[in-house]
Amino acid sequence: MRCEFLFVMQNMNRGQSLVEVILVVALFAVIAVSVITVLLSSIQMTKQGVEYVAAAGYIKEGIEAVRSIRDRDWAEVTNGTHGLTTTSGYYEFLGTANTIDTVYTRTITIEDVYRMGSLNGDIAPSGVLDANTKKVTINVTWDTLEDKTQNIDSVFYVMNWGILSWTQTTSTEFDAGRENSTDITASGNGEVTLRSNTSDWSGLLSHYQINLDGSGDRIAMQYVPEEDILYVLSLGTSGYEFVALDVSDVSESTPTVLRGMEIADVSDDFVVHNGYAYIANNNDSGEVKVINTTTMTQVNTIDLSGTEDATGVAAYGNKLVVVRGIASTQELFVYNISTPSSMITQLGVTELGVTTTDVGMDSAYAYVGTTHDTKELVVVRLSDFTQVNTLDLIGLDDVTRLIRSGTNLYIGRVNGTAYDAARVSVASPEGALSVAQSIEVGATVNDLSVDPHEESLMLATTHDTKEAIVVNISTFVESASFDVTTTDDAKSVAVYGAEIYLGMTTDAADLSILRTQTTSWNTAQLIGFADKPGTHDGSHIEVVENFTYVTTTNGANEFFIYDTSTPSTPVLLGSLEMSASAMDLQVVGDYAYIATDNKNTELVVIDIRTKTSPVVIGSYDAPGSADGHGILVSGNYAYLGTTSSKNPELYILDISIPSTPTLVGSYNYSADINHFALSGNYLFAATANNSQELAVFNIATPSAPTLVGGYDTLGNADAVTITFSGTLVALGHVSSPNEELILLNVTTPSVPIFLSGTEIGGNVNSIFLDGTSIVYLATNVTNQEFQRWDISTPTSPVRTTTFDLDDEGMGVFYNGTYVFLATRHNSMELQILGPSTVLEYAPEGTFTSQAFDSGSSSTTWDTIEWTKSGIGDIVFRMRTASSETNLVSAKWVGFDGTANTTYSISGQNIVIDPSATGTQWVQWKAYLSGNRITTPILEDVSIVY
Template sequence: MIYLGKKLAGQSLIEILLAMALMSIILPALLTGFVASRGGKPQQSRRIEAIALLKEAEEIVRSVRERDWKSFAVNGVYHPTVSGNAWYLDTGSETVNELTRTLAISDVYRDANGLIVASGGSLDTSTKKVDISVSWDMPYLSSITSTVYVTRYIGNRADEQTSQAQFSQGVTDNTQVTNDTGGEVKLATNTKGKWCQPNLSISSVNLPITNVPIAVSAVEGKIYVATGATTSGPAFFNVNVSNTDPPQSQIIGSFDNYQTNAVFGENDYAYLATTNNTKEAVIIDLNNFADPLNKKYAEAGYFNATTDSGSSVSTDANTIFVYNNRGYVTAGNYLYVFNLSSKSGSRPKIGKRINFANSGDKAGEVYVRDVGGDTYAFIAIEGSTVDELKIANVTDPNNNNKWKIVGQINIEPNNCSTLESGKAIFVNPAGTRAYISSTNDASFKEFFIIDTTNKSNPQLVGGIATNPPCTNGGGYEAGGMNPEHSVVVSLAENRAILVGIDASGGADSEEYQVLDTTNEAAPVKCGGLQISSGVYGVASVRETDGDAFSYIITGDGTGELKIIQGGPDGTYLESGTYESATLDMGADVAFNRLITNSVLPNGTTLDFQLSITHDIGGSCNGVTFNYVGPDGTSNTYFPESGGTISLSDSGGYVNPGRCVRYKARLATTDYYVTPEILDVNLNYSP
């Protein structure tokens, strides 16, 4: 019996434990259900009320947007308020019946295809994102949200230009409208000058002199000619050149009574290298006539070359160059530097004079460049000095290491010629290439390109000629022409011009030779002109509108100064602009985006600016257009694909506005291809 009782007691214990386990599972569910049944109705009520507030907020957003976009489209956190009969947005959130409502306005960005993106892309000033939230914490912490994208106005529209007829209403400048693919704008075909196809179709200028001109220099719109073979006649002429097609030229002033060897010109001043032993360099004020009736310029200042002990030298000045308020003049075998912070009176010498050649030798030309914070003078040398080029560091007269000759090169060390000497020099802006022309020799070349990257050890590109045969190595053979001068007319196009006279006993060669320097080691002639009277100097100018010219001085007694138009040797011009016709929208509208479709081959560029303004008396006639880029300033440009248009009112630019134009810049460095504008769309909101 005792054994059976123990067995029944154990069974009861098991039953109790099972009952407790079942209750631990069932009771929480029962309790939760009980609580849920008591809170479900209030939670449902809260949610219904929250949805109503959310939908109301969406409608309020649209109402405020339609009434005033500018006041609406400001990023921040807001809540709706009523004033009079209208809804407005006030800062911060609000609580309505224990429900918190918040409207957060933020920017929208789009990718290149116009699709909204979460990050990156371009700002769309005509679209805003509004995140609406309604939250509550009783009976449970809960919230509902909605996101609304709002545009500036319902029913955005677009004005599109795509046909030849539409584009033809605009203004082309070195551009053209064609119909190859249904209407497009591209760079104009080059029917102007080409460097490798020179001609003398532009009229020449007859200078009132009896001698051959000495030297020529030029800036845009002006040609300066040094003509003083004696001290008794004209020493200098200023020739104005109009920016017309073709250009017109006329003498607008002169300067007398100096024998001259070289000239350097700026817009307001000209500088002469003379034979006067107390005024080796003379400064002419081109805005001041000493004799207005006869248009004779006044002398503004001068420089007297002296030894380092202060004694005047009796050697003629041969070359002159001006750079960064310094003048550089060579007289005999010395380089002198003088101060040009002022142009009047006697100009003081800077530092010691620098010897660059043997006694009795002289410079053919000097060229100055800033390179890496230092200033260098590159000197082409004529005479017995074996080096045709020397490089002087002229940075600091108080530092002996930066006021001396630092490098030189003998182009012909192997006795292939005894006549070679540096006649003229041009240096590229980086200071890494010097282009030198030399006296003619039947057994040697006359034009060379020097690698001056290392100023202390310049090297002839193409290498030094060996003897024999003396015909190898770097350089260009000019035939029977004896060079007088040379100039690089375009580094981008690899073009240089070599001019001169027929060498004694040599063949009758072209005195004006255009060189293709693409192969620096072996330039080749790509064009030329026969000018039997000889060419004694050349200067080149590329105008801001892209037109390019070379100006040559010759022995032609009835037309000493001649103008030759140059330019790219390809199908298209280098650059141009296109300005659309005025688009009258009929009323002020808000412009959203500029959307373009274009063709952009390698080596070409295309960008846009936009101008929007108000009408005058109900018309766009006579309004002034001020072009701006995407930030609303004149310093920026839309890329070839377009972009978001700024909402601003400044500097004559407005948005919204009624009258609009766009302007495009087209350019190429490969003159056989052109960028093309196919379509232009202006997206706007009425």
């Protein structure tokens, strides 16, 4: 039994050993495989790690290469996918990728960067383009042994750290620029806005009168807004017949002639188009001259068949239309002017059978003005050069000029039995044509111009007193006019922004430039006031330079001197007690002369040299007990008027020694003499004489004045105030059933001629005449104590302005800017009024920056950036040149390097004119446009380079 057991045990031990062996072998196999696997994996991972390290190195090299290119030339950091090369000894972009060691492929992708809201905003998917920042993505790919593609990339941003900028933002910086219908304001430390301008052009003023070369009539003109240049064509003269005037600073300075040329032939019309002028003339072998307007050289001619003179030209796109006098063949010619300096080809001709005077055109039609009695307007279709329509204007008057604007034609005519200007709709050029609106102006219309918003039509006429007429297009009635002060005719007209340009026949003022006032007396406003001590009423007022002299009725003091150099805050300097009411006042030199109601000192003379301490130095006691009423001083004589008495009412005093007035002569008039006006040897007096409210004295012999004439106004009301200018006397009455404002012509002083009498609604206490066009009144009319009247047509005065002084106006004085009034107001005895600021703006205008020198001939201009507020649009053009001299004639271009575009988005990349002489110098021009009620506001501009 024991043996079996041992056997069994031995066998069992052998089996266990075998199992152990098997287990050991299996375990070894597993361990071996694991070790081998680990070893193999380690080898593969080591290889992949090496690849990643290499790829990362190529990424790093790409980053450094992009930065190197950026530092060398930012302009090379362009959008797209790039490879690299160093064949030039430095990094450059080449191709779209690099293959490195036949394993790795590297691509560098560059993209634009946008920012939220502004260039200072956060980076965003869209928004404001930041032209000086680029997004760069560098990607490296390679294939593994298992044919798997691996890649790593890096994203970063590069900025143009080498950039500089030229910024204009302050008033001082903007003031160095040039303004055409724009203004520089102090708001925000400096802003550019459109210039104030009345929308109806009321209040036209002569801004400049310019004497151009020679003496020929200025027969045609054209303003080119892209250039800010006014081109003017003249009839034959001794100098230039064709000139270009720089009007970019017309708001601030007289335009200057940039360049010009002699034409040598008699011209009739011209058009400037895409840098060339086409001049219609009488040269038989070249009826149209082609002029390069930059160099002012003739570069081509167009010879029309026959010998008839060219009378009109018009250009649109690549087409030029020329018309001429009636010929045996054609009168209208169409040319291709895509290459004006070399090849001009004829496209077609049309026989009209009429003598033409002018032509306008659009893309499809030509519109021809003629002298024909039944077809003053002819329409020609340009696609096949066929006459497709005519229009017979009322009457036999010839068309002089026409202009197309939008879907309208505006036509000027010779003055005759019918209208002189008209509007014809050409929305359907081949349909029924008719005159939509017309106006009779009583003169020949030589030229017309329409403002860009088609709100106003400007006429150049032969009218003696209205050489310039403005027509409101919506109503087609006259809204404004201007008299150039000569009897010469206006021959041509152009308009832009706040300026009207008028070409004349006169030699002394060949070019008149008109503008409206920036303020308007249509609405007056209180500028300042003063409450003098006491409650006695103001009575009279005089203003001399920065000082205002006010008198009052009898009270504590009756004479006051104010410093009104700042009209909004008058400052009392000194005062004086006279113990009498002041009845009239005149200040001459160092002395004030006052007529008083003191029966012992009807005239008081005050030394005003020390403004803080005026002092009475002399007086005159007129005989009897009459009151002094009127005083006028001229030279060494004072003329004193008094109330009626048994003694004289007119006294002539020698005041060569102001402290001792001495009687020279007198006149017993037997009625109150209240006020005086003087013209040479004639003294005009406002009186209380019921049959002669105006008395005229000859004072040639001061010791023996004589009454030589007068005028009896309607009714028995007293004349209390009078003024004189030119040949016009304005007389003011106290209230009556009749007129209180009387205008008289005193060309012959002894025989005044009545012009008009106007009811103003109350007493005219004081009157001031501004030339012969405006009169200012101080009255007692409730709520209208101040009144302003337009008397430019003296037979029919028109009240333009009233203002409520809150009490009676007693004295009035106008110093050319403000109206000063003495009133009966208890706390505002001195009131200063001014015109309201015009709250309308020019519809468009330009602002041209000063020239800027970058200091380098290799400057690269990157972007133009600006800040705008307000309502309206602002766009820009730029020009560059090698020198400041060359900059003057450089071309203004937009974002594509041509004059056909503008920069309209802040931050746009700058593209210079390919023909520019260089880039060292730069200048920008802003074009502002608004709706007349509001204005865009330019706050700052920066040029990045």
